[in-house]
Amino acid sequence: MPKLSFLDLVPVTDSGTIAQSLANAADLARHAEALGYHRYWVAEHHGMTGIASAATAVVLAHIGHATEHIRIGAGGIMLPNHAPMVIAEQFGTLEALFPGRVDLGLGRAPGSDQRVAQALRRNLASDERQFPQDVLELQAFLAGDERLGIRAVPGEGSRVPLWILGSSLFGAQLAAMLGLPYAFASHFAPDALDEALDIYRRQFKPSAQLSAPCAAAAFNVFAADTREEAELLASSQQQAFVALRTGNPGKMKPPVEGYKDSLPPNARAILDHVLQCSAVGTAGDVADGLEAFIARTGVDEVIVASSIYDHEARRHSLALAMEAMKRL
Template sequence: MIPLSILDLVPVREGGTVAEALRDAGDHAAAAERAGYHRFWVAEHHATPGVAGGAAAVVLAHIGHCTRTIRIGSGGIMLPNHNPFVIAEQFGTLDGLFPGRIDLGLGRAPGAAGILAQALRKDLHRAAEYFPQDVVELRALFTGDVDLPITATPGRGADVQLWMLGSSLFGAQLAARLGLPYAFASHFAPDHLDAALATYRQQFRPSAALEQPYAMAAMTVIAAETDAEAELLASSQEQSFVRLRSGDPGKLPPPVKDYRASLPMEAQAMLERLATARAVGSPATVRDRMARFIERTQADEIIISGATFDPAARIRSLDLVMEALGGPDNK
């Protein structure tokens, strides 16, 4: 079995608080570690009422203290929102706290609406244009293999594994050129998955960090005892997705029976687009759909995302998924 990992957006439930979301994320990470998952990532999102992971490095410090061995990291840090030196210090600090466990996934999108640029006092469009140079600078701050006028402390010499994230060919090409592992966000943007993976593998150049291409693909995965129960659980995340794409983001809502049938055709089609990177159902259903996805993509690792309104159902899901695929091979 290939390694399985977790992407947790630290969802804030309707009627819940940020404090509860952070507590639940810690419980989720500890459960993932017990079950044998390889990594536990959180993602930077801003100005989103239902997501409590905006300060990703701070959340990871919390996650690190809730776990002992699982790799933890960002999926990802949106580098145009920051400068490389500050991120080097933050993740160098995390490596000092949790040596040999830290991943730093880097994305180019700002992670929120245009109002974020004003709040950050940055020209995010221009910052995105400098993304490749900023990635190179950040790597040099960790490795020290380029003569820079300043040393990041903490940062220099930190054992931080850099990843390139993407949902288009741009990230695949940059990851290949820099010899970095690559993670594709197919759980919410599956259209360019096959082309991106092919581009990454064809153009990959070995680096000091990585001799051969290593690709991870994301899936929405929720398992329960029956297909019907799993689909009911998944309706919470589907409601959030539809609201987000409709310009009305909110907290994670309770599940709704037959939610898709209540939607207009346009919204149903929007959700159906995600089906190629989705495995929701009983353990047998999840096993079949994930096996077909892995065969199709030839991914080296799968990272799964799937928020449920009931935190206990999410923990039960990750146990069922691991059991369905035959248990961990990385303990």
């Protein structure tokens, strides 16, 4: 049976604060640990008022201190935004603080628009085309490779496990070539899921880190005691996707009854397509959805994504998702 992990974008609601969102993340991580989740992922996004995880390594330190044994991972760091040495130092520090618990997922998207990317980097000389070379350089820093001529301290010798993240075939090919674990962002970009996993497994070459393919994929879960309540909870995330796709992202809004049905047919179709890797309903409904998703993908880890407006409802959804997994 695959491991179950959780992806937190640390959402900021229209009635909340960043401080409250960070407190919620720590509480949710403790809750996930108690429920038996394997890993708590946090993603890097920038310039978005509804997401509080921009300083990803800092947020992971916050979550690490709130927990005892659950693995904590960047899902992921957008490497074109950073010098590999800086990331080696940050995650080497995390590994020193939380030995054996830290994972470093890497993506090549900017996690922002081009203006924000330029503000982060000062220039755009470093871009996604350099991503494979940046991954190799980061590996070398974490391994303490003397050929670099410089040392990342903390970082060198920590050998923090790397993952490659993606929503296209590029990441699958790179992860296979480097012999690294691969995670697919099917919770919002499901189109290439099956082909990417097939390419990754067929082309995989064993490495010092990994002897056989290890794949994860993300799956949205909105669970409640009734289907009606779960559908209501899911409407906040649906609003967020529509806002993002129409160029108007913002803070997470409260659920709206009948929201999806209120949209024009083309918008409903887009939403259904983007969120096709999802389960909305009771623990039984989620169990059915997870069972079908696992049978389809054969992944080693299912990454639950679940942005819900009310924190207590989100905690309950997380518990129901684990209950569903245990039914399989």
